Amino acid sequence: MQKQKKKLMLTTVASMALTAIAGAASAETLIVASPQVPEGFDGDALKTHTQNVVVQTYENLVVYGKKVVDGRTVNDPGTVEPHLAESWKISEDGKTWVFKLREGIKSPYGNELTADDVEWSWSKSFAQKRTGNFIARVSNVVGVKALSKYEVEFTLSAPSSIFLKALTLYVPGIYDSTEVKKHATDEDPWGLKWMQSNTAGFGAYHLDALRPDDQAVFVANKNYFGGDLYFDRVIYKEVPSEASRVTLLKTGQVHLIDRPSIQKVVDLQKDSNVKVDRASGRSIASARMNPKCKPFDDVRVRQAFNYAVDKGALNNAVFAGQADIAKSVVPPIVDGYNPDHFDYDYDPAKAKALLAAAGFPDGISEPIQLLYADAFWHQEPVAIQVADMLKKVGVNIQPTRVTTSEMRAKGSPKEMSMCFFTWEDGPIVLDPVYTMYLISHSKGVSNRSAYSNARVDELIDMSREELDAGKRLSMMDEAQKLWVTDAPWILTAYPATFEAMNPKVNGWVHYPDEHERWRELQMN
Secondary structure: OOOHHHHHHHHHHHHHHHHHHHHHHHOEEEEEEEOOOOOOOOOOOOHHHHHHHHHHOOOOOOOOEEEOOOEEEEEEEEEEEOEEEEEEEEOOOOOOOEEEEOOOOOOEEEEOOHHHHHHHHHHHHHOOOHHHHHHHOOOOEEEEEEOOOOOOEEOOOOOOOOOOHOOOOOOOEEEOOOOOOOOOOOOOOOEEEEEOOOOOOOOOOEEEEEEEEOEEEEOOOOOOOOOOOOOEEEEEEEOOOHHHHHHHHHHHOOOEEEEEOHHHHHHOOOOOOOOOOOOOOEEEEEEEEHHHHHOOOOOHHHHHHHOOOHHHHHHHHHOOOOOEOOOOOOOOOOOOOOHHHHHHHOHHHHHHHHHHHHHOOEEEEEEEEEOOOOOOOOOOHHHHHHHHHHHHOEEEEEEEEEOOOHHHHOOOOOOOOOHHHHHHOOOOOOHHHHHHHHOOOOOOOOOOOOOOOOHHHHHHHHHHHHHOOHHHHHHHHHHHHHHHHHHOOOHHHHHHHEEEEEOOEOOOOOOOOOOOOOOEEEEE
């Protein structure tokens, strides 16, 4: 009975998708199958399916440049180019930036982009104290002010090497404040309730219709400044079952499914009716050790654990051999990545020798919990692999499941109480200083394992205000070397990002936020 019910649901979804494609074929419609429709359209809300679509409706003052690597187009972290802004000037002390906006940019509502929109949008993020406010803090932004119709000034508390790259992010997004203000109230001055089911940006697409638990339909912004768009309409269809999403893609009834699991990737790569694009990921899958907990207060134990884990075997077992083996806290897609400091190739004999030197000649028989949750699909298999490998050098590891909410709470900057756990983190700003500040600084919001090294903190703090690229990279290189020597994590892999699509879809480019841009897609 359950099997029949599942089959019926798949048939119904497939039928609906096929009808949508047939009915809109002449209008160049892109159909995306997703686990869930967006839960609102406020970019400051950290919700995956909201983030998937706000990057289509809100755009940025600047963007990364592009380059071709191995025949494919990728974002160039070393180049930032104008977008909504056409130019900018920096004060001599590096604390004042004035951006000149392009003239004539209009939202779908017909309102022209002005400096007031930029000031209002950043004020919204400051007031909400969420994602955009965090980006402002790490970039040293303390004020945003419209100087004229097309000039907006950013005031920084100190020079920031991160600031310009941070402006490539989808948050704080630039809103059509003229439209949003029509829907604001005294109780809701930023129009957040209205944004639950509406968009008001200057991006390529805007929301046309929303049916919760079913689909969201987006239409092209006819006023879009960035040139002609191939797709006039995008249907973002909710299909909770991954198996159903894969079937719909294989049978040509949807064009794109977002970030399939590695198990499905292996299957899809064998199917001639599907194209799977791969990009090196920005995140790091790891097993983290808290230096404030015994036995991890001894660096020799942390180093021993690193030598005991066969990263190549783990990559094959967990990531089907399709991840990149991690060798630094800075991922390869970020400028300044240096794998040369890594010295933890699989060496169980060396692991045993280090354990003996740390006072454990017979290994560690007392059970050590290795916590994992389901925030990331690989947490459990990584925990199991790490435990099995450590067992071979005499260490008794017990993989232990906890809830994601419990793990997030215990890993928060206020607590950082977990001793040994699996997790994933990575930068959405392609910058080594941002990356290390986020993860490796003693005050970093993603430093969930209480790692602390005064010299690493000093190097990061100096680099945040250093505008000379060579000096910054030199300091980050020293910081990476210190971090690798301290060995606070068992680095395992940089999970790759995959996008599965109809073979006729072209133009997919990997972004550090891991959301494709519909404006770049087309069919051949």
